[in-house]
Amino acid sequence: MTPVEPLDTTTAELLERFRDGKIPGLARAISVVEGERSGFQSLLHTVMAGGPQAKRVGVTGPPGAGKSSLVAAAATSYRERDERVGVVAVDPTSPYSGGALLGDRIRMNDIAMDPGIFIRSMATRGSLGGLATTTKEVVDLMDGFGFPRVLIETVGVGQTELEITAAADTVVVVLVPESGDAIQAMKAGLMEIADIFVVNKADRPGSARLVKELRQALHLRAGSALKDIPAHHGVDLGQAMKKERTTDAPATEPEGWSVPVLTTNALTNDGVDKLLRTIDEHRSWLEESGQLEVRRRDRAEGRIRDVVNRELMRIAWRRDEVVDLLREGVEEIAGGEETPYSVARRIVEVLLR
Amino acid sequence: MSTIERELESRSELERTLRERERELADLKARLAEWEETAESTPQRETLFSTISGREVKPLYTALDRTEASDEDDLGMPGSFPFTRGPYATMYRTRLWTMRQFAGFATAEETNERYKYLLDHGQTGLSVAFDFPTLMGYDSDHPRSLGEVGVCGVAISSLADMEQLFDGIPLDQVSVSMTINGPAIILFCFYVAAAERQGVDVSELRGTVQNDILKEYQAQHAWVFPPEPALRCIVDMFEWCSENTPKYNPISISGYHIREAGATAAEELAFTLRNGFEYVERGIARGLDVDAFAPRLSFFFDVHNDFFEEIAKLRAARRIWARGMKEKYGARNPESWRLRTHCQTAGVSLTAQQAENNIVRVAYQAMAAALGGTQSLHTNSMDETLSLPTEKAVRIALRSQQILAFESGVTNTIDPLAGSYFVESLTDDLEAEALELFDEIDALGGVVPGIEQGWFQQEIAASAMRQQREVESGDRVVVGVNHFTEGSEKIEIDTLKIDPDVEKRQVAKMAAMRDDRDGARVRETLDALREACGADENVVPRILDCARAHCTLYEIRAAMEDVFGAYKEPVFF
Amino acid sequence: MSDERKIRILVAKPGLDGHDRGAKVIASAFRDAGFEVIYTGLHQTPEMIVNAAVQEDVDVVAMSVLSGAHMTLFPRVKELLDESGADHVLLTGGGIIPEDDVAALEERGIGRLFGPGTPTTAAIEYVREWFAAQNTA
Structure with missing residues (x-):
């Protein structure tokens, strides 16, 4: 393997703590990568050498959909299955001050003390698209640290958060009856990114209608009738995403996975087990259909482009x-x-x- | 004179009166314009001319500020609808407000001594401050209570503690207010059981339990159960108290904590009253007769720095409540329309810097409470930003009320500020603002959805942030803090220290109590309670049984939580 | 980018006291000062606070204590931080804390504690200065 740069002593020490399974080692490694501090590339290079192992599940959706609650509920259930879980929760950086208020841990207080769960809050630091610039790298670190499952929660400020497809194997889109109808979801490009839809707070009025509408919309898409419907502003987000994903990937939609619409109530845990089973099913499908490989290749390509872009920028402006x-x-x-x-x-x- | 002549005569008289009035108004407008000219050419101080809630105040109020209103409809007489001028006809001429100092610290035994001291010094009612573990439903020996037992109030974990708290104080002779919310129903049952053990007739119990869970979700955050089961318990108390303790107030609907958390006067007014109406709606939905429980609903407001705004707030509160109860909820008993309130001076207005100045702040606030027509009053002690109050500080706070009541003369006449252009206009404005906020709350789907969406919490936080900015910029003068400071002064006030042994003693006492009681009886009563929680049954008698069987606070809480679940803090910024 | 290191700060409300006006005001002020603020909500145990501080790799833990339990809570959090190898973290805070107690706590390695009426700018400046000193040393 091509070495990146020689390891300095601080990074080497950090790596040692990381490899010993020390939580502070992981926490500091994340800070180094997030801040692109010296040695971060060799750190990632070393940690990622084994290739991706963890099952990466992205959770996205509009504000107020209950993403944090659902992530907390899912993490709890994974723990009941004795699976260790890493969680990355992203919140927006204020464009005015550069500061951020990261509040997602509040929802996870019940599980925060479980040593099998590691939660890290990240600020977007100017990145658009629902994740922070280095969220994908942070997921790699959690993967390399040995978490077999990593949950990624996007910002959820309302804009379309397509970046998640580049970070997760399985994307769960969470909606609530209050977040609008299926047409709005389509216009927001959510049909293109969702592997699983969840209607949360399903005890609220309007949820049955939303479920029905989503199923109809998905059915129509599957039948191709509205598959290439342009989005509201004339941009076909689906096409845009495909381009971003890869140039060589098959242009056809992956066969054999029809996007399910589930209902949950994260506060009472209703429907969470079903969601976990569906995530497992999606995983099996990814592996069996070869899509996992396709997605990982896409991610690798995307990552190389990212790293080169960032490196060029750094070189240029320095x-x-x-x-x-x-x-x-x-x-x-x-x-x-x-x-x-x-x-x-x-x-x-x-x-x- | 013929009928027609008389008719013409009276009509022309009316026309004359109207013309007269128009002339007067025109005249007033002309004089006002003249005054404005003078005012504009006179330099004014560079400062905020707004209330602490951010309300702009005009330099001058005249009859023009209240042309639309009818005094008969809006003011009435004291003791009659809509009660703007006071809930009772003769007010302080008959009975002064109750001077009620909130107190509690360390163990039941030590607080009991303080109560006896206060009663000896002329205090006329007791008010229990519980420690944080009790407020959250934890026993003194629960791991989460570590370091907090008896620190900010008295620790009450079982009937035994409650009995000791009122040892030698006959509960049919004194009115007791208990500030507790999340586990209020449990502490209330300890209280009733303690009265039973004193051999007192329970129907003679007088006092109030705060029991206002909605403002806990909104502002103070000492919650236990989620909103729906918590509201069910409150209605259970309305029902049980109306039948068994008819002189006892099963709730004190509180704006105090909403205000202290940062709300403006109008928000305090609106959120509190809307919460009150929510409880009324819940009671009606249960099938209770509104006039059976509404007369026992009581209120609790903050009295902050802005003298006139606070007076107007209390006057507006009575009017809004009376109108709502009569016109919207169909109450027919005037007792249901009458808003009775306790007041406390604003804790957040106290400063750690030059703490003695707080005596003056509290005195002005207390006067606003009296002029606003409060039924009872707690005056804060000057040292409360430093620690729990010392005996001396508490005594000065109580003496401030006595000076107000007996020396200042404000109690001689009823609602002396009625008819003031400014005060009446402020009262009208506050009422109108509150009604607008009601509409906003309704648009959210009501109080509980508003809480779930974090709306109240965000409104309050935003107001708190605005006030902080005003103070930090120096625009809002706080004497001794951002103006008129004295450099790095040493704070020279004695503070009250809680003996760290309190926790150990309390934990030992709990262990002994647990050993002493009948374990089988404890299990039986808790099982019965669980069953009642899951069924369509009033839970008060079941909790009373648990109290009598010496179940502890946390045991009872946990049994209820098994069925009800726990409340989780919503996330928002 | 990597030139300017963000200050990460955990704002915590330990114990059973739910009065979070101060904690929220200071959290917002820190955010407006450009810090990344991790807010963990109410009713936190010292263990929860330290666990979060470690996972989030914060530079500073700021606690708001109005309940009088400061002599238990601050030392306990400090002790746990040290045990977790996070002794580099600055533990600071504010609330209703008598002067003698402030002095006693400072002696035990706890940073500045701010009393009622302190402008938020004072706390921000203190954290900035501490951070700058750490990173030049």
Whole structure:
């Protein structure tokens, strides 16, 4: 394997604690990766060497859908099956202050003391798409640490959170009767990302109707009638996602998995066992159909692109020359001498020299 | 004069009166305009001219601020609908407010001594402060109670503690208020069982248990069960008390904690009254006659710094309650329309800096409570931001009430501020704002959905944040804190320390009690309680049986929780 | 990116006291100061607080204690932090804490404790300064 960079002593020590199964070691490793502190790449390189092992389940949905409660309920049930669980919960960073209030642990207080559960809160730090920039890497760390199951909870601020498909093997989309009808779910691109739909707070009025609508919509999609329906703003999110996922992946929808619509009440635990069974079924299907392999390849490709992009950016903006050109360029644009395009071209030329 | 002539005569008289009135108004408007001109050309201080709740206050109020209102409909006479001027006809001319200092610390034994001291010094009612474990339904020997037993109030884990708390204080002779909510029904049963053991006629019990769970979810957070079973227990108490303890108030619907958590005066008013109406609706839904339980509903408001706004708040509260009870809920008994309230001066207004200044703050707040027509009052002690109050501080707080009642003269006449352009206009405004907030709550689907969605909590937190910003920017002057400070002064006030042995003694006492009691009886009564919780049956008699069998607070709580589940804090920011 | 390290801070409300006005105000103020604030909710035991602090790898734990149980809660959390190898974490807080107790707690390795009426900016500055000192040392 190609080495990334030599391990410095701090990172080596950290790795040792990590490999010894020390929780503070994992916690610190996450901070190093999240902050892209020195040594983070060699750390990830070492940890990921064994390839992905954990079953990664993403939970997404609009605000107020009860994602945290459902994650807590699912984690509790996994523990009852004696499965150790890692949880990553993402909350938004305030664009004004750069700070964040991470409150997802409140819902998980009942399970927080279980040594078989590790919960980490992450702030998006400017990343859009429902996850933090390094959430996928943090999941890799939990995987490498030995958690056989990792649950990922997206931000849930209402925008479409498609990033989750790049982080999870199985995506659970949680809705509640109050979050709107099936048409809205379609427009939001949720049909394209969901492996499983859950209507939570199913004791509320309107839930039966939502379940029915979702099933109808899924049925229509399966029959292709509305499969390529453009989204509200004229962007076909389904197509956009496919492009993002891979260039070579089969353009057809994976055969043989029809997206189920389940009902739960996370507070009373109703329907949670069924959800877990369905997640298992989806897993078996992923493995048997070869889709797991496809998704993992997609993820690997996506990750390489990510890492290269980020590395290029880092290289670019770290160079004084480039920063100088940027500053000069801004002045020149203000003076009407240049445009952003001509300035950018100059910068790229310098980089490629 | 013929009929027609008389008719014409009276009509022209009416027209004359109207013309007269129009002239007066025009005249007033002209004078006001003139005054405004003068005011505009006069420099004014650079400061906030708004109440602590953020309400803008005009420099001058006149008759023009209340042209629409009818005094007859809006004010009435004291003791009659809509009770704006006071719940009773003669108010303090007949009976002063009850001076009731909230007290409790360490063990039942030590608090019992403090009660006897307070009664000897002219206090006219008792008010029990429980420690946090008791407030949350934990026994003193529960692991979660560690470090908190007897610290912020008295620890009461069983009937034995309750008996000791009132040892030598006949419960048919004194009115006792108990501040407890989540496990209120259990502590109430300890109290009734203690009265039985004193040989007192239970129907003679006077007092109040706070028992207001809705504001716990909204503001204070000492909850145990989820909303629906918790509300069911409250209605069980309405029912049981109306039949067995007719002089006892089974609830004190409280704005105090809502305000202390950061709400504005209007939010305190609206949330509290809307909670009150929620309890009424629950009682009616049970099939109770509204006039059978509504007369025993009592209230508890905060009295904060803004003198006139607080007076107006209490006046508006009585009016809104009376109108709602009569017009919306169809109560026919005037006792059901009459809002009776306890007040406490605002704990959040106290400062740790220059703590003696708190005596003055409390005195002004107390005067607002008296002018607002309260039925009972707790005045905070100056040292409460430092620790539990010392005996001396409590005595000064009580003396402040006595000076107010006996020296200041404010008790000589009823509702002396009625007719004040400013106070009447504020009263109208607060009522209107509260009604608007009612509409918002209804749009959320009611009180419980509003709690589940975190709406109340967020409104309160936002108001708290606004006040914090005003104080930190220095715009809102807090004497001794952000203005008129004295550098790094040493705080020179004696503070009350709770002996760390209290916990050990209480734990030992619990162990002895557990050894002494009839274990089979404990199991039987708890099983019967579980069954009642799951059935369509009033749980009060079952809990009473548990209390008599010396089941502990936590045992009873746990049995109920087996059926009801526990409340979980909703997540929101 | 990696140039400026975010301060991660756990705001906790230990014990049975549910008065969270102060905890919420300070949590929001820390957020507005650019910190990443982990808020764990009410009624936390010292074990829960330390467990969360370790998993979240926070730099600071700030506790709000109004219940008078500070002489039990602060030392207990400090002890557990040390036991968990998190002795680098600053334990600070605020509430109704008499001066003698503040001094006693500071002697036991607990950071500054802020009394009622302290502006949130004072706590923010204190945390920033502590953090800067840690990272230059």
